[in-house]
Amino acid sequence: MNYYPKTIQNLIECYNKLPSIGKKTAERLALATLNLDQNVIDLFTKSLIDSKQKIKKCSKCNNYCEKEFCDICLDDMRDSKILCVVEDPKNIILFERLGIFKGKYHVLDALISPLEDISPEDINLEKLIKRVDSEDIKEIVLALKPSIEGETTSLYISKILKDKDVLVTKIAHGVPLGADIDYVDSLTLELALENRKEISD
């Protein structure tokens, strides 16, 4: 039996479609929605409609944008010679918050995964190769997650770009700062040991 009026039931159903929002949380959010101000509701509905109509992928790097190119690609102050390759647009935000990377980005949208039947053709690689061929790019920094899929993708990209005049690098993996070495997984520890560096004065 449904105890709530139809509108509240619909709200619960919609919130429930979002990741990690269960039935109980969806119910709580739906009831809280009833108490939102009219201007918040207006902005919310407008943004939802816009999310389908306005949000596109940048024609160059595949980041989210509302025009043909994203703000980062359009920014002439940034270094076009260095590209950071990430899996997801939200990874860009992490680097942007850090504020030290001044190059541009390229979003793959997925990683090569034979298990999930994602082959190199299914990820946004063709555009990356075109960019390397047509733009004056000196370095590609691969910033993919340190999983089997991430490593496979990194390896694949470094192979297809081998013959081109571009340096392919990868962000370092190792023991994170502040982490207790006891709790670091063995694969990370192995990588950290492999990539050990001489201590300079």
Add this chain to the structure above:
Amino acid sequence: MNYYPKTIQNLIECYNKLPSIGKKTAERLALATLNLDQNVIDLFTKSLIDSKQKIKKCSKCNNYCEKEFCDICLDDMRDSKILCVVEDPKNIILFERLGIFKGKYHVLDALISPLEDISPEDINLEKLIKRVDSEDIKEIVLALKPSIEGETTSLYISKILKDKDVLVTKIAHGVPLGADIDYVDSLTLELALENRKEISD
């Protein structure tokens, strides 16, 4: 600096207005919203608009409804002689899920709280008294939370209904089933001791 396109920023801001949704979760939900199907987005926007335009309070019991009266008040199969008084419409759902209460409800919308400057006039009491006077009500079951505000409100209601021909009862407070007695707070334990019952065969 804002790293996301305006629409995504707006979505983050709206989700962030909901209780217990922080900046990080709001960001995650906003990005997940971009992947929702068009029909979910349509239902979501419609429900948000309806939440302001259609959802009203039942003229009789103050429960959420979309017409003048809520489904429970309109249900002739239910016992109109017994009213369960709750603080919030969502408390009704708890009882309805239980499925054993067959009477009707009355929602107060708040509890008397001198600290928060909520006096008896600020809660939905006048309508309750009118209902007792005009309807054939035999029993009022107070199901308010066992806090100072809840107890004050229960006491106040029982006092103003004292001279009327209606039985006022209160749901039992005590040690919850399955709870370890070690972890039950002292006030609950005191109530449980006070309300002890003879064991019948």
